[in-house]
Amino acid sequence: MATYYDIFGQKVQYLSSDPANVTEGQVWYNSTSNTAKYQSFVASSSWATGGNMNDANNGNGGGDSQTSAVALQGTLGSVTTVEEYDGSTWTNGPNSSNTYGSRSAGGASASAGLIGGYTNSPFTTYTALEEWNGSSFSGGGSSNTPGYGQGTCYGVNLNSLGWVGRDGPNNTANEHYDGSTWTTVNPSPPGQRGGNLAGVLTSAIMASGFVPPNNTTVNSFDYDGTSWTAITNLSPGDDSLNSGSGATTSSAYMKYGGNREPSLGRIATSDFWNGSAWSSEVSLPAPRSGSNGGTATSYTGALMFGGTPSGTTTFEFQAAGATTKTIATS
Protein backbone atom coordinates (compact mmCIF):
# COMPACT_ATOMS: atom_id res chain seq x y z
CA MET A 1 0.00 0.00 0.00
CA ALA A 2 1.34 3.39 -0.95
CA THR A 3 2.07 5.80 1.89
CA TYR A 4 1.50 9.55 2.02
CA TYR A 5 5.25 9.97 1.52
CA ASP A 6 5.18 7.72 -1.56
CA ILE A 7 2.43 9.79 -3.14
CA PHE A 8 3.39 13.34 -2.17
CA GLY A 9 7.10 13.04 -1.52
CA GLN A 10 6.92 14.48 1.98
CA LYS A 11 5.87 13.41 5.46
CA VAL A 12 2.77 14.53 7.29
CA GLN A 13 3.60 17.38 9.67
CA TYR A 14 3.51 16.42 13.37
CA LEU A 15 2.34 19.51 15.28
CA SER A 16 1.23 20.28 18.82
CA SER A 17 -1.51 22.59 17.55
CA ASP A 18 -3.30 23.30 14.30
CA PRO A 19 -1.14 25.55 12.10
CA ALA A 20 -2.14 29.03 11.01
CA ASN A 21 -2.50 30.01 7.37
CA VAL A 22 -3.02 26.49 6.10
CA THR A 23 -3.61 25.93 2.40
CA GLU A 24 -6.17 23.75 0.67
CA GLY A 25 -5.04 20.14 0.64
CA GLN A 26 -2.55 20.55 3.51
CA VAL A 27 -2.40 17.56 5.86
CA TRP A 28 -1.05 17.50 9.44
CA TYR A 29 -1.23 15.49 12.65
CA ASN A 30 -2.28 17.28 15.85
CA SER A 31 -0.34 15.55 18.61
CA THR A 32 -2.38 17.23 21.34
CA SER A 33 -5.76 15.99 20.15
CA ASN A 34 -4.24 12.89 18.49
CA THR A 35 -6.09 13.56 15.27
CA ALA A 36 -5.01 13.72 11.66
CA LYS A 37 -6.44 16.73 9.84
CA TYR A 38 -6.54 18.28 6.41
CA GLN A 39 -7.65 21.55 4.92
CA SER A 40 -10.59 21.18 2.61
CA PHE A 41 -12.71 23.57 0.58
CA VAL A 42 -16.47 23.43 0.18
CA ALA A 43 -18.16 25.28 -2.65
CA SER A 44 -21.51 25.92 -1.00
CA SER A 45 -22.99 26.21 2.47
CA SER A 46 -25.20 23.48 3.90
CA TRP A 47 -27.25 22.36 6.88
CA ALA A 48 -26.80 18.73 8.00
CA THR A 49 -28.64 16.89 10.73
CA GLY A 50 -26.89 16.55 14.06
CA GLY A 51 -27.66 14.19 16.91
CA ASN A 52 -31.21 14.24 18.19
CA MET A 53 -31.79 15.62 21.68
CA ASN A 54 -33.09 13.35 24.43
CA ASP A 55 -36.09 15.52 25.28
CA ALA A 56 -38.19 17.85 23.20
CA ASN A 57 -36.51 21.06 24.16
CA ASN A 58 -36.66 24.73 23.35
CA GLY A 59 -32.95 24.50 22.85
CA ASN A 60 -32.14 27.68 24.70
CA GLY A 61 -28.42 27.47 25.19
CA GLY A 62 -24.90 28.43 24.32
CA GLY A 63 -21.70 26.83 23.27
CA ASP A 64 -18.21 27.04 21.92
CA SER A 65 -18.55 25.09 18.72
CA GLN A 66 -20.52 22.35 17.01
CA THR A 67 -18.70 19.84 19.19
CA SER A 68 -19.23 21.64 22.48
CA ALA A 69 -22.67 23.11 23.11
CA VAL A 70 -25.21 23.13 25.88
CA ALA A 71 -29.01 23.39 25.99
CA LEU A 72 -29.97 24.91 29.30
CA GLN A 73 -33.73 25.00 29.28
CA GLY A 74 -36.85 23.32 28.03
CA THR A 75 -40.43 24.42 27.98
CA LEU A 76 -42.47 26.13 30.66
CA GLY A 77 -43.13 23.88 33.62
CA SER A 78 -41.53 20.79 32.17
CA VAL A 79 -38.01 20.11 30.98
CA THR A 80 -35.28 21.54 33.19
CA THR A 81 -32.64 18.96 32.38
CA VAL A 82 -29.46 20.32 30.83
CA GLU A 83 -28.28 18.56 27.71
CA GLU A 84 -24.69 18.76 26.47
CA TYR A 85 -23.61 18.14 22.87
CA ASP A 86 -20.26 16.73 21.77
CA GLY A 87 -20.82 16.92 18.03
CA SER A 88 -22.82 13.74 17.69
CA THR A 89 -24.62 12.91 20.95
CA TRP A 90 -26.66 14.87 23.48
CA THR A 91 -26.05 13.78 27.08
CA ASN A 92 -28.30 14.70 29.98
CA GLY A 93 -26.83 16.71 32.82
CA PRO A 94 -28.32 18.12 36.02
CA ASN A 95 -31.54 20.08 36.30
CA SER A 96 -31.80 23.83 36.58
CA SER A 97 -33.67 25.09 39.63
CA ASN A 98 -36.59 26.88 37.98
CA THR A 99 -39.19 25.85 35.44
CA TYR A 100 -39.96 29.36 34.23
CA GLY A 101 -40.94 29.72 30.61
CA SER A 102 -38.97 31.46 27.90
CA ARG A 103 -35.79 32.05 29.87
CA SER A 104 -32.81 33.40 27.99
CA ALA A 105 -29.37 31.82 27.88
CA GLY A 106 -26.02 33.18 26.82
CA GLY A 107 -22.38 32.23 27.10
CA ALA A 108 -20.18 29.23 26.44
CA SER A 109 -20.73 25.55 27.07
CA ALA A 110 -18.96 25.68 30.46
CA SER A 111 -19.66 29.30 31.36
CA ALA A 112 -23.23 30.31 30.65
CA GLY A 113 -26.13 32.07 32.27
CA LEU A 114 -29.85 31.35 32.28
CA ILE A 115 -31.80 34.49 33.09
CA GLY A 116 -35.38 35.62 33.67
CA GLY A 117 -38.50 33.81 32.59
CA TYR A 118 -42.20 33.91 33.32
CA THR A 119 -45.00 31.92 34.94
CA ASN A 120 -48.76 32.13 34.44
CA SER A 121 -51.71 32.55 36.85
CA PRO A 122 -50.95 35.31 37.59
CA PHE A 123 -48.54 36.24 34.83
CA THR A 124 -45.21 36.98 36.54
CA THR A 125 -41.77 37.74 35.15
CA TYR A 126 -38.46 37.09 36.92
CA THR A 127 -34.96 38.45 37.50
CA ALA A 128 -33.23 35.28 38.68
CA LEU A 129 -29.96 34.24 37.06
CA GLU A 130 -28.66 30.68 37.22
CA GLU A 131 -24.96 30.28 36.44
CA TRP A 132 -23.79 27.17 34.59
CA ASN A 133 -20.12 26.15 34.99
CA GLY A 134 -20.15 23.09 32.78
CA SER A 135 -21.21 20.65 35.45
CA SER A 136 -23.62 22.36 37.84
CA PHE A 137 -25.83 25.39 38.42
CA SER A 138 -25.46 28.01 41.12
CA GLY A 139 -27.33 31.20 41.85
CA GLY A 140 -26.01 34.36 40.25
CA GLY A 141 -26.85 38.03 40.61
CA SER A 142 -30.44 38.98 39.91
CA SER A 143 -31.08 41.47 37.15
CA ASN A 144 -32.50 44.90 37.96
CA THR A 145 -35.51 44.42 35.68
CA PRO A 146 -37.53 41.24 35.23
CA GLY A 147 -38.35 39.82 31.84
CA TYR A 148 -38.21 36.90 29.50
CA GLY A 149 -37.40 36.15 25.87
CA GLN A 150 -35.27 33.40 24.47
CA GLY A 151 -32.91 35.24 22.18
CA THR A 152 -32.33 38.28 24.34
CA CYS A 153 -29.22 37.23 26.33
CA TYR A 154 -25.80 37.23 24.67
CA GLY A 155 -22.09 37.05 25.47
CA VAL A 156 -19.26 34.55 25.39
CA ASN A 157 -18.93 33.77 29.09
CA LEU A 158 -20.50 34.40 32.49
CA ASN A 159 -18.31 37.40 33.24
CA SER A 160 -19.61 39.44 30.33
CA LEU A 161 -23.24 38.77 29.59
CA GLY A 162 -25.75 41.18 28.19
CA TRP A 163 -29.53 41.04 28.48
CA VAL A 164 -31.48 43.52 26.47
CA GLY A 165 -34.85 44.35 25.05
CA ARG A 166 -36.55 41.45 26.75
CA ASP A 167 -40.27 41.01 26.98
CA GLY A 168 -41.87 42.05 30.23
CA PRO A 169 -42.91 45.22 32.00
CA ASN A 170 -39.88 47.30 30.97
CA ASN A 171 -39.22 45.89 27.57
CA THR A 172 -36.32 48.09 26.51
CA ALA A 173 -34.20 47.48 29.61
CA ASN A 174 -30.54 46.85 28.82
CA GLU A 175 -28.20 45.34 31.41
CA HIS A 176 -24.59 44.13 31.55
CA TYR A 177 -23.39 41.34 33.87
CA ASP A 178 -19.80 41.14 35.15
CA GLY A 179 -19.99 37.81 36.89
CA SER A 180 -21.65 39.10 40.03
CA THR A 181 -23.72 42.22 39.35
CA TRP A 182 -26.07 43.45 36.65
CA THR A 183 -25.68 47.11 35.67
CA THR A 184 -28.41 48.98 33.84
CA VAL A 185 -27.11 50.85 30.79
CA ASN A 186 -28.61 52.60 27.75
CA PRO A 187 -31.99 51.12 26.84
CA SER A 188 -32.49 49.30 23.59
CA PRO A 189 -33.96 51.13 20.59
CA PRO A 190 -37.40 52.47 21.50
CA GLY A 191 -40.17 49.97 21.21
CA GLN A 192 -38.08 47.08 19.92
CA ARG A 193 -38.08 44.10 22.26
CA GLY A 194 -37.49 40.37 22.22
CA GLY A 195 -34.96 40.57 19.38
CA ASN A 196 -32.25 38.09 18.50
CA LEU A 197 -29.08 39.18 20.28
CA ALA A 198 -25.55 37.93 19.60
CA GLY A 199 -21.99 39.09 20.09
CA VAL A 200 -20.10 40.53 23.05
CA LEU A 201 -20.74 43.52 25.28
CA THR A 202 -18.69 45.86 23.11
CA SER A 203 -19.82 44.51 19.75
CA ALA A 204 -23.27 43.01 19.51
CA ILE A 205 -26.18 42.90 17.13
CA MET A 206 -29.93 42.89 17.59
CA ALA A 207 -31.63 41.35 14.59
CA SER A 208 -35.37 41.82 14.27
CA GLY A 209 -37.61 41.83 17.34
CA PHE A 210 -41.11 42.88 18.33
CA VAL A 211 -42.53 46.31 17.70
CA PRO A 212 -45.97 47.40 18.90
CA PRO A 213 -48.50 46.02 18.96
CA ASN A 214 -47.24 42.49 18.23
CA ASN A 215 -45.43 42.56 14.92
CA THR A 216 -41.95 41.33 14.12
CA THR A 217 -39.77 43.88 12.36
CA VAL A 218 -36.96 43.84 9.82
CA ASN A 219 -35.22 46.63 11.77
CA SER A 220 -31.83 45.65 13.18
CA PHE A 221 -29.18 47.42 15.25
CA ASP A 222 -25.48 47.36 16.03
CA TYR A 223 -24.46 47.89 19.67
CA ASP A 224 -20.98 49.02 20.76
CA GLY A 225 -21.59 48.71 24.47
CA THR A 226 -22.95 52.22 24.74
CA SER A 227 -24.93 53.25 21.68
CA TRP A 228 -27.37 51.60 19.32
CA THR A 229 -26.94 52.26 15.60
CA ALA A 230 -29.47 51.21 12.99
CA ILE A 231 -28.06 48.91 10.33
CA THR A 232 -29.54 47.72 7.05
CA ASN A 233 -32.92 46.11 7.45
CA LEU A 234 -33.43 42.41 6.95
CA SER A 235 -35.22 41.46 3.74
CA PRO A 236 -39.02 41.58 3.97
CA GLY A 237 -40.25 38.24 5.27
CA ASP A 238 -37.03 37.44 7.12
CA ASP A 239 -38.12 39.19 10.31
CA SER A 240 -38.58 36.64 13.10
CA LEU A 241 -38.16 35.90 16.78
CA ASN A 242 -36.56 32.90 18.44
CA SER A 243 -34.19 32.29 15.62
CA GLY A 244 -30.74 30.86 16.05
CA SER A 245 -27.62 32.94 15.95
CA GLY A 246 -23.89 32.66 16.03
CA ALA A 247 -21.45 35.47 16.45
CA THR A 248 -18.44 36.78 18.29
CA THR A 249 -18.80 40.29 16.98
CA SER A 250 -21.50 42.32 15.34
CA SER A 251 -19.81 41.84 11.98
CA ALA A 252 -20.09 38.06 11.59
CA TYR A 253 -23.58 37.05 12.52
CA MET A 254 -26.07 34.60 11.10
CA LYS A 255 -29.78 34.48 11.74
CA TYR A 256 -31.73 31.38 10.81
CA GLY A 257 -35.35 30.33 11.09
CA GLY A 258 -37.71 31.78 13.68
CA ASN A 259 -41.34 32.70 13.84
CA ARG A 260 -42.97 35.80 12.38
CA GLU A 261 -45.71 37.69 14.14
CA PRO A 262 -48.58 38.24 14.27
CA SER A 263 -49.39 34.64 13.41
CA LEU A 264 -47.35 34.65 10.20
CA GLY A 265 -45.73 31.30 10.87
CA ARG A 266 -42.22 29.94 10.99
CA ILE A 267 -39.53 30.57 8.39
CA ALA A 268 -36.59 28.53 7.12
CA THR A 269 -34.49 31.29 5.63
CA SER A 270 -30.98 32.15 6.79
CA ASP A 271 -29.30 35.55 6.57
CA PHE A 272 -25.67 36.48 7.15
CA TRP A 273 -24.51 39.92 8.31
CA ASN A 274 -20.87 40.77 7.49
CA GLY A 275 -20.80 44.12 9.21
CA SER A 276 -22.08 46.11 6.28
CA ALA A 277 -24.69 44.07 4.41
CA TRP A 278 -27.06 41.14 4.71
CA SER A 279 -26.77 38.24 2.31
CA SER A 280 -28.90 35.14 1.95
CA GLU A 281 -27.48 31.87 3.19
CA VAL A 282 -28.79 28.37 2.55
CA SER A 283 -32.16 27.75 4.18
CA LEU A 284 -32.95 25.16 6.81
CA PRO A 285 -34.67 22.03 5.45
CA ALA A 286 -37.92 23.19 7.04
CA PRO A 287 -39.24 26.23 8.87
CA ARG A 288 -38.23 26.12 12.54
CA SER A 289 -38.58 28.41 15.52
CA GLY A 290 -38.12 28.50 19.23
CA SER A 291 -34.48 27.63 19.06
CA ASN A 292 -31.51 29.63 20.20
CA GLY A 293 -28.60 27.43 19.35
CA GLY A 294 -25.95 29.79 18.13
CA THR A 295 -22.43 29.09 19.24
CA ALA A 296 -20.41 31.72 20.99
CA THR A 297 -17.26 31.51 18.94
CA SER A 298 -18.23 31.73 15.31
CA TYR A 299 -21.18 31.88 12.97
CA THR A 300 -19.47 29.15 10.95
CA GLY A 301 -20.13 26.85 13.88
CA ALA A 302 -23.81 27.66 13.98
CA LEU A 303 -25.98 25.01 15.51
CA MET A 304 -29.76 24.93 15.72
CA PHE A 305 -31.20 22.57 18.27
CA GLY A 306 -34.60 21.90 19.75
CA GLY A 307 -37.42 24.25 18.98
CA THR A 308 -40.59 23.80 16.99
CA PRO A 309 -41.61 21.55 15.36
CA SER A 310 -40.19 18.21 16.57
CA GLY A 311 -38.23 19.63 19.46
CA THR A 312 -35.43 17.09 19.43
CA THR A 313 -33.96 17.97 16.04
CA THR A 314 -30.46 19.39 15.61
CA PHE A 315 -29.06 21.03 12.50
CA GLU A 316 -25.40 21.88 11.95
CA PHE A 317 -24.28 24.62 9.56
CA GLN A 318 -21.21 24.45 7.37
CA ALA A 319 -20.16 27.62 5.60
CA ALA A 320 -18.76 27.67 2.10
CA GLY A 321 -15.02 28.13 1.87
CA ALA A 322 -11.99 26.65 3.52
CA THR A 323 -12.64 24.22 6.34
CA THR A 324 -10.50 21.95 8.48
CA LYS A 325 -11.59 18.34 8.59
CA THR A 326 -10.51 15.41 10.74
CA ILE A 327 -9.40 12.25 8.99
CA ALA A 328 -11.35 9.25 10.26
CA THR A 329 -9.87 5.79 10.23
CA SER A 330 -13.12 3.97 9.51
Added chain:
Amino acid sequence: MAKTYQYCVAENWGKGFITHADARKVEFTSFPGNVWRVNAHNQDANKWVAGVAGTHKTLSEAQAIVDAEVTQAQADWDAIPADDPRKTEGSPEYTPRPEDITLEE
Protein backbone atom coordinates in the same frame (compact mmCIF):
# COMPACT_ATOMS: atom_id res chain seq x y z
CA MET B 1 -45.32 18.02 -16.96
CA ALA B 2 -42.17 16.43 -15.62
CA LYS B 3 -42.23 16.28 -11.88
CA THR B 4 -39.74 18.33 -9.95
CA TYR B 5 -39.82 16.48 -6.65
CA GLN B 6 -40.19 13.02 -5.21
CA TYR B 7 -41.38 12.15 -1.71
CA CYS B 8 -40.49 9.55 0.86
CA VAL B 9 -41.12 8.75 4.49
CA ALA B 10 -37.97 8.40 6.57
CA GLU B 11 -37.27 8.88 10.26
CA ASN B 12 -34.60 11.42 11.11
CA TRP B 13 -32.33 9.42 13.39
CA GLY B 14 -30.01 12.37 13.94
CA LYS B 15 -26.33 12.64 13.06
CA GLY B 16 -25.67 11.33 9.58
CA PHE B 17 -29.28 11.33 8.42
CA ILE B 18 -28.50 14.29 6.17
CA THR B 19 -24.78 14.92 5.79
CA HIS B 20 -23.24 18.12 4.50
CA ALA B 21 -22.28 16.23 1.35
CA ASP B 22 -25.93 15.21 0.92
CA ALA B 23 -27.15 18.75 1.53
CA ARG B 24 -24.83 20.19 -1.12
CA LYS B 25 -26.18 17.82 -3.76
CA VAL B 26 -29.85 17.41 -2.85
CA GLU B 27 -32.55 19.92 -1.96
CA PHE B 28 -34.26 18.71 1.21
CA THR B 29 -37.57 19.83 2.65
CA SER B 30 -39.30 18.13 5.56
CA PHE B 31 -43.01 17.95 6.34
CA PRO B 32 -45.12 16.55 9.18
CA GLY B 33 -45.29 12.76 9.37
CA ASN B 34 -41.60 12.24 8.60
CA VAL B 35 -42.32 13.11 4.97
CA TRP B 36 -39.26 14.32 3.06
CA ARG B 37 -39.22 16.01 -0.33
CA VAL B 38 -36.11 15.69 -2.51
CA ASN B 39 -35.31 16.28 -6.16
CA ALA B 40 -36.83 13.97 -8.75
CA HIS B 41 -34.74 12.37 -11.49
CA ASN B 42 -31.62 12.86 -9.45
CA GLN B 43 -29.21 10.04 -8.69
CA ASP B 44 -27.94 11.64 -5.51
CA ALA B 45 -31.48 12.04 -4.23
CA ASN B 46 -32.28 8.45 -5.15
CA LYS B 47 -29.18 7.24 -3.30
CA TRP B 48 -30.10 9.29 -0.24
CA VAL B 49 -33.62 7.81 -0.08
CA ALA B 50 -32.17 4.32 -0.32
CA GLY B 51 -29.46 5.11 2.21
CA VAL B 52 -31.90 6.25 4.88
CA ALA B 53 -34.22 3.31 4.17
CA GLY B 54 -36.91 5.73 3.04
CA THR B 55 -40.23 4.49 1.71
CA HIS B 56 -41.11 6.14 -1.59
CA LYS B 57 -44.53 7.82 -1.68
CA THR B 58 -46.49 9.23 -4.57
CA LEU B 59 -47.56 12.83 -4.32
CA SER B 60 -51.07 11.82 -3.27
CA GLU B 61 -49.78 9.34 -0.70
CA ALA B 62 -47.43 11.91 0.78
CA GLN B 63 -50.19 14.51 0.78
CA ALA B 64 -52.47 12.12 2.69
CA ILE B 65 -49.83 11.56 5.37
CA VAL B 66 -49.23 15.29 5.77
CA ASP B 67 -52.98 16.00 5.80
CA ALA B 68 -53.53 13.45 8.58
CA GLU B 69 -50.78 15.01 10.69
CA VAL B 70 -52.02 18.55 10.13
CA THR B 71 -55.64 17.57 10.79
CA GLN B 72 -54.64 16.00 14.10
CA ALA B 73 -52.57 19.05 15.04
CA GLN B 74 -55.50 21.32 14.18
CA ALA B 75 -57.85 19.18 16.28
CA ASP B 76 -55.41 19.33 19.19
CA TRP B 77 -55.22 23.11 18.84
CA ASP B 78 -59.03 23.44 18.60
CA ALA B 79 -59.36 21.47 21.83
CA ILE B 80 -57.31 24.00 23.77
CA PRO B 81 -59.58 26.24 25.90
CA ALA B 82 -60.11 29.68 24.43
CA ASP B 83 -58.57 31.41 27.45
CA ASP B 84 -55.44 29.26 27.46
CA PRO B 85 -52.18 31.22 26.99
CA ARG B 86 -51.47 29.09 23.92
CA LYS B 87 -54.48 30.72 22.26
CA THR B 88 -53.91 34.23 23.62
CA GLU B 89 -52.18 36.54 21.17
CA GLY B 90 -49.38 38.38 22.93
CA SER B 91 -48.75 35.53 25.34
CA PRO B 92 -45.25 34.04 25.08
CA GLU B 93 -46.90 30.66 24.70
CA TYR B 94 -49.20 31.73 21.88
CA THR B 95 -49.17 29.28 18.99
CA PRO B 96 -51.17 29.91 15.83
CA ARG B 97 -53.49 27.20 14.53
CA PRO B 98 -51.53 24.83 12.24
CA GLU B 99 -52.18 25.62 8.60
CA ASP B 100 -52.96 23.23 5.77
CA ILE B 101 -49.96 22.24 3.65
CA THR B 102 -50.16 21.56 -0.07
CA LEU B 103 -47.29 19.55 -1.53
CA GLU B 104 -45.90 20.32 -4.97
CA GLU B 105 -45.37 17.83 -7.74
